[in-house]
Amino acid sequence: MIEAALRLPRAGFTLDVALRLPARGVSALFGASGCGKTTVLRALAGLERAAGRVVLDGEPWQDDARGLFVPTHRRALGYVIQESALFPHLDVRRNLEYGRRRAGASARAGTLDEVVDLLGLGALLVRRPETLSGGERQRVAIARALATRPRLLLMDEPLASLDAARKAEVLPYLERLHAAAATPIVYVSHALDEVARLAHHMVLMEAGRVVAAGTPAEMLARLDLPTAHGEGAGVVLDARVAERDAAWQLARLEVAGGAFSLWARDQGLPLGRALRVRVLARDVSLARSAPSDSSIGNQLAGRVEEIGADLHPALALVRVRVGAGVVVARLTRRSAHALALAPGAPVWAQVKTVALLE
Numbered sequence: 001m002i003e004a005a006l007r008l009p010r011a012g013f014t015l016d017v018a019l020r021l022p023a024r025g026v027s028a029l030f031g032a033s034g035c036g037k038t039t040v041l042r043a044l045a046g047l048e049r050a051a052g053r054v055v056l057d058g059e060p061w062q063d064d065a066r067g068l069f070v071p072t073h074r075r076a077l078g079y080v081i082q083e084s085a086l087f088p089h090l091d092v093r094r095n096l097e098y099g100r101r102r103a104g105a106s107a108r109a110g111t112l113d114e115v116v117d118l119l120g121l122g123a124l125l126v127r128r129p130e131t132l133s134g135g136e137r138q139r140v141a142i143a144r145a146l147a148t149r150p151r152l153l154l155m156d157e158p159l160a161s162l163d164a165a166r167k168a169e170v171l172p173y174l175e176r177l178h179a180a181a182a183t184p185i186v187y188v189s190h191a192l193d194e195v196a197r198l199a200h201h202m203v204l205m206e207a208g209r210v211v212a213a214g215t216p217a218e219m220l221a222r223l224d225l226p227t228a229h230g231e232g233a234g235v236v237l238d239a240r241v242a243e244r245d246a247a248w249q250l251a252r253l254e255v256a257g258g259a260f261s262l263w264a265r266d267q268g269l270p271l272g273r274a275l276r277v278r279v280l281a282r283d284v285s286l287a288r289s290a291p292s293d294s295s296i297g298n299q300l301a302g303r304v305e306e307i308g309a310d311l312h313p314a315l316a317l318v319r320v321r322v323g324a325g326v327v328v329a330r331l332t333r334r335s336a337h338a339l340a341l342a343p344g345a346p347v348w349a350q351v352k353t354v355a356l357l358e
Helices: 037-045 092-101 113-118 134-146 164-180 192-198 216-220 333-338
Strands: 002-010 013-021 026-030 051-056 059-063 077-080 152-156 185-189 201-206 209-214 234-245 250-255 260-265 274-280 284-287 298-309 315-322 325-332 346-351 355-357
Touching (some): 026 037, 037 152, 037 185, 134 164, 164 192, 192 216, 201 216, 260 355, 298 325, 315 346, 325 346
Parallel strands (some): 026 185, 152 185
Antiparallel strands (some): 002 051, 234 250
16 A cells, blocks of 8 residues: 655645555546646655655655655655656666666666566667657656666656657557556556556546545546546446457447446457446437437446536536446537436437447
8 A cells, every 4th residue: 555645835736635545556646737746746756855654565755753754765666757868878778777776786686578578678678769769768768667676666647748659659568567567656647548548546636635536437437526527528447358240340348247238349359358448428329218220339228327517508417327337428408408317317328439448
């Protein structure tokens, strides 16, 4: 468990957070730019001297009540920022070895092979940073942080400087990283798609404070949070590949432990493969009776659970319970009135598009 209680005056607000983050997987600090996410990360690293307490798996790194403050260089952590900050005069291998040598005997006793394999760097070891793409440089930066064998990996918007193509190149390696490594990761981002894809635990921040925390599935289904608004509004669902239709190039995904199924484009994933899917609110329509003669193949019987306001007064958000899962639909308030929608009302949710997060 990662525990932190931190307070620090900043320009415009005072950082005042209490965190309990799992000791495995990715914990994402999410919120708009300037809300204090990076300040929290720097305080965990000891780079910012906030008042309070920081404890990693029972080991205190900071405890003001006892006059204890472990300096950054004695905290077993890795830190990855937006820019790779590699040494331009060293090739990839020597960049990795440089960080490992400075980390102490325990890191030097290990091998770089597993980190190199995990991040697919084998073919890049003899190349200089200027010959690498932005995505390749970030993979090297992540490997350099891991090569020190940290007990905690801090990542401050590591994909923010990359274009969409390079970001798509790095994301699968980040997924492999959290699946294969026991090192907990605290990941700062203001990109909801990254959080939905990578995070196991999500902390929503505003003006230096924690607004809410929980799994991405729980958080993104809440209509009372800012994450319910905007073009990225929608839900994240746990699924598995249950069937593949070769004739139509489609795959049937069992969602929420078999509560319902969704058809999506077949990406060639094997049967039984676990994955996450994202269903955006703009891709869900509602009907009061079973639709017929519709081009939309995903039709789910459910009940209205909650109706909330959207950013524009003409729009409403409707959360629909479907077995053990939920979907959220965005529609006009006029349509909600015409359908006489209210909590408990039976509806059919039509899901137009399903995005696979893998």
